[in-house]
Amino acid sequence: MLPAALPAARRALLALPPLPLPPRPPLPAARGLPAGLRALGTGPARRSEALAGAPLDTAAKEYSPKVRQLVRDIAGLTLLEVADLNALLKETLKIPDVAVMPAAAAASHLPAQAAPQEEEEVVPLKKEKTHFTVRLTEMKATDKVKLIKEVKNFVPGVNLVQAKKLVESLPQEIKANASKEEAEKIKAALEAAGGTVVLE
Numbered sequence: 352m353l354p355a356a357l358p359a360a361r362r363a364l365l366a367l368p369p370l371p372l373p374p375r376p377p378l379p380a381a382r383g384l385p386a387g388l389r390a391l392g393t394g395p396a397r398r399s400e401a402l403a404g405a406p407l408d409t410a411a412k413e414y415s416p417k418v419r420q421l422v423r424d425i426a427g428l429t430l431l432e433v434a435d436l437n438a439l440l441k442e443t444l445k446i447p448d449v450a451v452m453p454a455a456a457a458a459s460h461l462p463a464q465a466a467p468q469e470e471e472e473v474v475p476l477k478k479e480k481t482h483f484t485v486r487l488t489e490m491k492a493t494d495k496v497k498l499i500k501e502v503k504n505f506v507p508g509v510n511l512v513q514a515k516k517l518v519e520s521l522p523q524e525i526k527a528n529a530s531k532e533e534a535e536k537i538k539a540a541l542e543a544a545g546g547t548v549v550l551e
Contacts, residue, residue, distance in 0.1 A: 484527045487502070487541060498545050
């Protein structure tokens with residue numbers, strides 16, 4: 352009984368006339384234009400003025416000297432100063448902190464219909480080490496003098512006596528937080544001078 356009555360109720364709702372919309376306020380009248388163009392607010396002259404004043408996408412944007420100086424000042428800030436600037440702007444402009452959603456969490460909020468049919472296996476990316484500690488672990492007794500000279504070259508602020516003590520008390524850290532290229536260069540030089548080097 353209920354399903355038969357439902358289509359009849361739908362038909363009755365569809366047969367009702369639409370509700371009237373409230374009247375629109377009249378547009379401000381433009382002087383010197385015919386009544387039809389006044390209502391639209393766009394005449395041939397007005398359209399050409401609008402098109403002539405529109406910036407082209409290919410044209411280079413001109414910035415005021417004040418804006419250019421501001422960009423130069425901000426570009427010269429350190430990271431700590433930028434963080435302070437960010438905090439002060441948020442406080443002054445009353446901008447609330449918004450939590451940034453990681454990409455994986457954002458993807459989980461998408462509707463299930465948008466998910467691909469086949470799920471791809473997620474392969475964790477292995478982080479490649481970019482900075483190394485160069486550690487001298489052993490030396491050949493016959494090449495001790497060459498190794499002391501090389502250690503003096505790579506350890507800043509060390510004289511020959513200090514380099515000798517450093518080489519005689521192995522294992523020792525030669526350089527910490529060195530880039531991959533620099534660590535490889537130091538390793539090659541120390542191994543050529545008769546030392547055994549480990550990159551950590």
